[in-house]
Amino acid sequence: MTRTPAAGSRPVHVIGGGIAGLVAAITAAEGGAPVILHEASGRVGGRALGRATWAGVNLGPHVVLTDGALVRWLAASNIRIGLRRPALRGLRLIGDETTGIPAPVKLWLAATVTAGQAPVDESFRDWADAVFGTGASALMCRLAGLFTFHHDPGTLSARFVWDRYRRVFVHPRRVRMVAGGWSALAGALADRAAACGVRIETGDKVTAATLPGGPAVVATRLEAASRLLERELRWPGARTALMDMAASPGRRGWPGTVIDVRADLRTCCLIDRITATFPDLLGHRGPELFQAQLGIGPQTSRADAAARIENTFDEAATGWRDRVVWQRSLTLTDATGALDPPGATWRDRPAIDQGDDRFLAGDAVAAPGLLSEVAVNSGIDAARRALQARRHRVFAPGWPRADLTPARRLAVLAAALPGASLTTADHPASENHPWSLEPADQTGPGYRLAKRAGILRGEAASPQPGDMYKTVLAWNRLPGLAGRLVSHWLARRWKK
């Protein structure tokens, strides 16, 4: 009656073995497809490997957020990674008279009380000047260097910076560091990929001429993807100077985390003492490891950047130069994820679906999230689309199926709960939707349910970017008319 699937044919090809490529390969393999991962270098892991003599030394400081796509996906996939809360004792801001550091507490407060979203079209500096005043704004622009790696974060889209600013500063307790560095993460992903049957071909450089037919996920950097797909794929990124330094221990008073916001910078210089969080990273009683990053402009030379970072070291710890046992400095371009300029959101970046069953993944493509979360979200999304493309061609028994969309889920709950109130707010696609719930997050359910003090609050957003609406459910325990009225009132309020 129905045709049997043609077994084993038409693999999904994944080109590039970084975080996005590994996530895509695992997702596709777990979705039942044979997967071949092509990695040009000798080892999978991409930028996560860190290129250092010591394992565990990343390309610059790396953190993850526990409410983000990467941590959620790892947990859902049962991939165990050691996460540790960074030791923030000894956090030090280096400022001068002009920056005049207001207490960081004050800034966190400012972030919490301003619940609204920032506009897409304005620059962060213009918007923050108007909302927080020029003094606080200047400092906030500099601090945004922590997660943008840009030399002047104030020039980026206010929405882009503010979303990230709030995620990092409103909930600093959600910040984690990966035990063993990102190479450990890459290793765990590679192990899982191998365990679920992904064929990993290292030293296999795919070019436009050798790009295999059939569904393929291109998880390289945009530059390489442009060459591979023979089209222009571009998005602004940052140029970042990194300095890693190991220094002999034994002296009290090494700084923990140092953030330099002095007035000569429009960004900040961050120094993280990784060994404050992982004391035995470079061996028991081994040297201390410092990792520093500084966003730099296109004109700044590597030597100048290194000098500026060393200047921050001078300010933070006198006499550090005598204790250095290893030091390296490098500059990276477009290696720290996509940056949205004013007027653009992540939806405007190079699309995941490039047509002809080619799908993009990586940290600079059209997917939501902060830094590595973009790679995870796009990796999952691209793999799912590749699976779908493959299934359409291979499997005959494509029985139709209906999905319970987030909005319908709330409708079901509302109908089953006596006294619940359900409202839907339409939203034309042209406007920027102001809701905190991001329907396109691939690891999120697309809806949120919270119950507090007998009141149930549910929110769902439609997953179609061209057709934005939000459904809100409110329910409370009061009986009869009173309950209905309260629910109705709550739903109206939450709709906004």
Place this chain on the structure above:
Amino acid sequence: MDRLLTELAPWVGRICAAIALDQGEDAMQETLIVVLRNLPALRQPAAWRAWVRRIAVREALRMTRDDRVVAMADPPEVTVGADLDTAIDVRDTLRKLPAGQRAVLVLRNLEDLSEQETAEVLGVPEGTVKSRLHRAQQGFRDHWEER
């Protein structure tokens, strides 16, 4: 409640979509509402799967009859490469069969029920199931071949 929805949705969605096609999502929504509302009144908890399945089939069949809903339904989903897209082909082939025959096909082939169980779910005699299944399979094959 929410967890129950997550667990039931894929299964119910498959039954409903195969019978009600474009109104599958509506049928699923109605099914889940009935399930949640009547869950406390369920007398034999052990038989809950059969109970849910019965509701799903009933709601899906009701959707195909309800003209009002048909008028409001979203236009059928069109995805790229429709000529190669077998999911759409199956959908189209199923569309050419009457809803009653689709229900028999779903219960026998997707749900692996016996003819007797299928008859119980649909509330029709076993003989009817037999003849309907025969006609449905014949029809499906014919329509599938002529694609």
